Each structure stands twice: as structure tokens, then as C-alpha cells.
Amino acid sequence: LTELKGAxxxxxxxxxxxxxxxxxxxxxxKNVLGKLIFIRLRDSTGIVQIAVRADRVGxxxxxxxxxxxxxxxxxxxxxxxxxxxxxxxAEIQATSINVLGASMEAFPIRLGVGKRFLLDNRxxxxxxxxxxxxxxxxxxxxxxxxxxxxxxxYIEIHNxxxxxxxxxxxxxxxxVDYFGKRAYLTQSGQLYNEAAxxxxxxxxxxxxxxxxEVSRTMRHLTEFWQLEIEEAFAExxxxxxxxxxxxxxxVREALDKKGRELTKMNPSLRPLEPPFRRITYDDAxxxxxxxxxxxxxxADLGADEEKRLCELVGSPVFVTHYPAKAKAFYHKxxxxxxxxxxxxxxxxxPYGEIVGGGQRIDDYSLLVEKIVESGLDPKDYxxxxxxxxxxxxxxxxxxxxxxxxLSYLCALPHIREAVLFPRTPARIYP
Ligand code: NSS
Numbered sequence: 484l485t486e487l488k489g490a491x492x493x494x495x496x497x498x499x500x501x502x503x504x505x506x507x508x509x510x511x512x513k514n515v516l517g518k519l520i521f522i523r524l525r526d527s528t529g530i531v532q533i534a535v536r537a538d539r540v541g542x543x544x545x546x547x548x549x550x551x552x553x554x555x556x557x558x559x560x561x562x563x564x565x566x567x568x569x570x571x572x573a574e575i576q577a578t579s580i581n582v583l584g585a586s587m588e589a590f591p592i593r594l595g596v597g598k599r600f601l602l603d604n605r606x607x608x609x610x611x612x613x614x615x616x617x618x619x620x621x622x623x624x625x626x627x628x629x630x631x632x633x634x635x636x637y638i639e640i641h642n643x644x645x646x647x648x649x650x651x652x653x654x655x656x657x658x659v660d661y662f663g664k665r666a667y668l669t670q671s672g673q674l675y676n677e678a679a680x681x682x683x684x685x686x687x688x689x690x691x692x693x694x695x696e697v698s699r700t701m702r703h704l705t706e707f708w709q710l711e712i713e714e715a716f717a718e719x720x721x722x723x724x725x726x727x728x729x730x731x732x733x734v735r736e737a738l739d740k741k742g743r744e745l746t747k748m749n750p751s752l753r754p755l756e757p758p759f760r761r762i763t764y765d766d767a768x769x770x771x772x773x774x775x776x777x778x779x780x781x782a783d784l785g786a787d788e789e790k791r792l793c794e795l796v797g798s799p800v801f802v803t804h805y806p807a808k809a810k811a812f813y814h815k816x817x818x819x820x821x822x823x824x825x826x827x828x829x830x831x832x833p834y835g836e837i838v839g840g841g842q843r844i845d846d847y848s849l850l851v852e853k854i855v856e857s858g859l860d861p862k863d864y865x866x867x868x869x870x871x872x873x874x875x876x877x878x879x880x881x882x883x884x885x886x887x888x889l890s891y892l893c894a895l896p897h898i899r900e901a902v903l904f905p906r907t908p909a910r911i912y913p
Contacts, residue, residue: 484560493528496571498563506531506575507558510551520548524559527615532569533559535577544580552586605904606913616744617893617900623741624889627733628710637685637712642672644691648863650674651811655694668693671882674867676713677843680878681870684715697908700786701897702834702887706906713880719825719842722879723801726829726838727757737892749894760800764823767802770795783809789835798832812857815842831891840881847871
């Protein structure tokens with residue numbers, strides 16, 4: 484008897500004819516044919532068919548299995564029989580079955596139930612094959628980003644989530660009562676990343692970001708994971724090169740390791756070839772105008788405009804040199820044209836922005852000026868300003884939204900599918 488530990492089903496399906504094995508999982512479906520029951524058992528690795536006969540497992544268990552409901556859990560011992568008609572090409576002929584946890588009633592997640600019901604019961608609906616795939620790809624992609632960054636000399640740091648000063652504007656801050664003082668949940672690790680480069684030069688953090696976004700779109704969450712890189716002595720263009728190399732690597736490796744699952748969800752997914760297109764904000768407005776979309780100079784691009792731009796100029800595309808007034812206070816103005824900043828958004832059809840980044844202001848007086856201009860209080864940013872007092876260096880960085888990236892990779896209709904338990908304005912349960 485081979486006791487399969489973990490990855491039961493895949494290993495069962497790969498076992499040779501005649502092997503005696505024990506597997507465990509949940510009942511995906513069941514078919515009773517007189518003295519024979521076919522149970523399709525699932526775990527994270529697949530689905531295997533188990534053939535159960537009363538004369539082998541005993542009358543009592545057989546009767547129990549006749550009545551048993553979907554999603555009950557059990558372990559099964561049996562003999563592997565190669566069979567091209569069975570899913571995965573093999574069947575287990577059970578010699579004994581041990582019911583671990585019988586479902587107390589019919590499993591409520593069924594074909595035809597509404598989206599809302601699925602989300603209210605996310606703790607149950609995550610058992611579906613598709614969610615299992617997305618969660619596995621999420622784990623893989625997270626590992627690939629880290630692997631690439633470590634391989635290129637970036638050190639992972641861990642920043643606080645409870646903070647006192649906004650990085651991306653006051654409008655989307657979640658307030659927290661911190662022993663009677665006002666604090667917030669972090670929108671971005673960037674400001675702390677900027678401090679960390681004076682100790683480590685090339686850093687990244689990968690952690691939750693929080694935004695009280697009221698926008699209910701297919702690409703907004705109130706809690707999402709952001710991968711944020713910061714690098715000393717790096718300029719704006721260096722960041723775009725880094726992003727395209729890293730993203731192309733992750734897509735290529737993901738296709739290599741999970742190609743079957745990915746192309747099932749996203750049949751048009753192809754490896755990306757750096758360099759990606761680059762277009763300035765001004766030229767983007769020109770292209771949009773040609774496509775019948777008018778954007779006033781100075782406004783940030785919205786989701787619809789970003790999607791349209793991708794259709795007009797191709798995807799992925801870096802949009803660079805946004806107007807200073809459309810972006811956060813920390814962006815470095817273009818020395819040759821100070822009304823625009825050395826920044827970029829990376830857009831991918833149809834989700835639009837998946838990365839935002841650029842070069843930071845490294846000059847003390849200019850930073851104070853921009854903080855005041857943005858209506859913020861320099862006192863709240865004292866430590867951040869202080870970084871420009873002692874050995875300030877040119878530096879750049881960016882943030883990539885993990886769930887937006889996964890939406891693109893898996894062609895998800897809504898960003899909440901990229902999260903185990905999504906948080907949106909309307910949802911903080913389960
Ligand atoms: O606001 S960003 O454009 N930029 C920053 O937060 C910088 N401080 C990052 C940095 O340079 N270190 O957000 C970055 C990315 C953005 O491109 C999206 O992919 C993602 O974070 N993002 C979101 N994902 C899901 N939901 C929401 N609400 C959201 N907001 C940003």
C-alpha cells in the first residue's frame with residue numbers, strides 16, 4: 484500500500500496499473516448504478532474516479548455512500564486500474580472507504596446560482612476548479628516575481644501597514660484610531676522603500692495596500708497586493724526596462740509551468756516581447772482624439788480611456804510624462820519641461836493600468852514645495868523629507884498591482900476573482 488500524502492489525486496492518476504494506494508479528497512460528483520457507485524473525488528491536483536462495489540467495501544459503507552452528498556470528504560484505499568474512459572486515464576477500484584466528513588445537506592454551490600450568492604458564500608465557492616487554478620497561479624506568479632527580483636540583486640523588505648502620512652492622496656485613506664491618535668492603513672510601501680534604499684540600494688516589498696476606493700469597477704479592490712520596487716541611482720527609463728524584463732519573464736515562466744490551465748482561462752495569452760511600446764501622455768491624447776475620445780490636457784486617464792488607448796496604439800504600452808498635476812507629489816518634474824513628470828503607467832488591454840512608477844524628487848527644497856503645493860502638511864512628511872537632507876541620490880521605483888496582473892494573465896472578468904476573500908466597498912464578508 485502506498486499512502487499518498489498530499490497531491491493525492493494527481494499521484495493516484497499517475498500510479499501504475501495494479502498499485503494499491505490510499506487517496507483522500509472531496510466528492511465532486513457521484514453516480515449510482517445498482518451495485519456499483521462511481522465517485523469522482525477531487526483535490527487541488529485533479530479529479531479521479533473511484534469505483535465502489537458493495538462486495539468489496541461492505542454493505543454498510545455502500546449504503547452510506549448511496550446517500551452521501553456532494554462535497555463530503557473521504558479517504559479511499561484501492562487498486563489502480565488504467566482506463567482511457569475514466570477522467571485522467573485511470574480509476575481506483577476501492578477496497579475500503581472511510582467517510583471523514585459527510586456533508587450535512589446538499590452543497591449550496593450549484594450551476595445557475597447568482598454571482599451575489601457565490602460571493603456571499605465565497606468560503607464554499609472557492610472549491611471550484613477555476614478558483615483552484617487562479618489561486619495556484621497567484622502563488623506561482625508571486626514566487627516568480629520574487630525569484631526574478633532576488634536574481635537581480637533586489638532585497639525584500641517588510642514595511643508597516645499602519646502609517647501616518649498618505650502616499651497616494653488623502654481621498655482614499657482608511658482611517659484607524661491609534662490609541663487616540665489618527666493613523667491610516669497604508670496605500671503603498673513606497674515612502675518606506677525610499678528610506679530603505681539608503682541602507683540596501685535595491686529593495687522591493689510585496690504586501691497589502693489599502694484604498695477606500697468608492698469606484699466599483701472590475702479593476703478596483705479596497706485591499707490589494709502590491710509589488711513595489713525602489714532603486715537608488717536609477718532613472719526613469721531604467722525602471723521601464725526593469726518592468727518589461729521582469730513581466731516578460733513571469734509571463735513566459737507561468738506559461739511554461741501552468742500553460743494548460745492558463746490557456747484554458749485565457750486562450751489568447753502569448754509571451755510578451757520587450758521592449759514594450761512607449762508613448763508620451765501628449766501623444767496618447769493625440770491618439771485618443773484620433774479615435775474619437777477627447778481628454779482635457781491635465782486630466783488623468785480613466786479605465787475606458789486606457790482601454791481605448793490600448794486598442795489604438797497596442798498593448799502593453801507605457802504612457803510616460805503625465806502632467807504634474809495629474810500625479811502624486813513625489814514625482815520628479817522633467818528638467819526640460821517641468822509641467823510634466825518623469826513617470827509612467829504600464830497599460831495592458833483590457834484592464835488598463837497595472838503598474839505605476841517613475842523617478843522621485845531627490846531635491847530637498849523642491850520636495851517641500853511640491854508637498855505644500857499639493858495641499859499637504861510638510862510636518863506630516865518630516866522623516867520623508869529628511870531623506871533629502873543626508874546624502875540624497877537620484878532614485879526611481881514602481882508598484883505593480885498583483886490582482887490586476889492576474890486579471891490580465893487569467894483574463895478574469897472581475898478583479899475580485901484574483902483574491903481568496905475579496906474586499907470591495909460592498910463586501911467585507913466572509
Ligand atoms: O497608485 S499607484 O498607481 N502607484 C503607487 O501606489 C506608487 N506609490 C507605487 C510605487 O511607485 N511604489 O498604484 C500602483 C498599482 C496600480 O498600477 C494598480 O495596478 C494597483 O497598484 N492598484 C490597485 N489594484 C487594485 N485595486 C485598487 N484600488 C488599486 N489601486 C492601485
